[in-house]
Amino acid sequence: MREDGPDGVETLSRAGVDVPAAPVACRRTLVERARWQWRPADGGDPAALAQEFLAAHGLPLHDLARPAAGHDPAGACGAALYVSAAAGAGLVGAPSGAANPAPALPEVAVVVYGHGPPAPPAAAAPAAGWWLGDWAESWTPRQHAEAVTAVRAAIGRGDVYQVNLVGHAAARYAGDPLPALGRLAALPGARYGGTLTGAGWAIGCASPETLVELTDGRLVTRPIKGTRxxxxxxxxxxxxxxxERAEHVMIVDLERNDLARVARTGSVRVDELFAVRRWCDLWQAESTVSAAVADGLGLADLLRAVCPGGSVTGAPKLAALDRVAALEPVGRGASMGALGWVAPGRIDLGLTIRTAAVDADRVHVWAGGGITWGSDPDAEVAEAAAKTRPVRAALAGR
Incomplete structure (x- = not known):
């Protein structure tokens, strides 16, 4: 297994550890201990390799139903885990789709943290020197609308019931992008607000959506579908x-099925259905599905069951991913994947919607929505624009 040493974004300032879902009480004392990154050329099963890497660094996650052992203050606290949408598709045998527009990004990253002396509070970063250019879209509004029409035709043929379509845009930048990603992570309603950095890349997340959470032996997912x-x-x-309700319930059923594959028999339940919550200037519908974790379930099998998230694929999942690969002209990169925190006894991964990534010279953003037979192409284009607007404004400093 290839292992990388402690790492950071080259030429970018270090803003401290702000991984989504990392324990709040620990964030000022977290110190990177080890890092592993995966790209398809590396070969192997990235879910199994990630689980093996974590175990080798004091974070055994091969039986999630087993109570966590007592905490060793000198040992690892936990780890950041990032899984791209393309890697998630590969885990279920689906095509990975178009190429990642930010090839510096790995498809999977695991960063193990221990504790060190408390870091000093971060000073407010000056806005001077930050420049963000014009956005170049991956498709025009007309091309987006035509893709929606193509999905509706596939639904009419009975190939799929729903497909989530995602568009991409990129803009050149100058200056340190980490303060901009920090502004993004601080947007209202960002349950998984935070950043993750590597050599020549960084991800900023403002996601409100739980892909999977494990606490006290119970798995939880909170799919979001429906926007106004x-x-x-x-x-x-x-x-x-x-x-919107039909689209939402379809994905809730898909998520119930995903959890049922890794849960104790008969333990899956819908705790809350179609609750309306706010993210920035949008209302979104969210449900909560939970289940008791099955004995012997490891992290690798959990990732295979829930990645990529049903709310950003469609239903049936494999057929929807085939449509995604055929219709989206640019890869999903850092978006529509998983990012969060893993440790024995606790897993909390957000689904990377409302997420941006930077490489050496460009900032990348993604946005989309679920397409059903009742979708209006122009309305779907407008909804994607509404979702990306707060992201772009935060990155620009507005």
């Missing part, structure tokens, strides 16, 4: 929309 402007009228429209 955060106004009184928008909330009423979302609650009254038969199209």
């Amino acid at each position: 402007p955060a106004t009184a009228v928008g909330r009423a429209e979302l609650l009254a929309s038969a199209k």
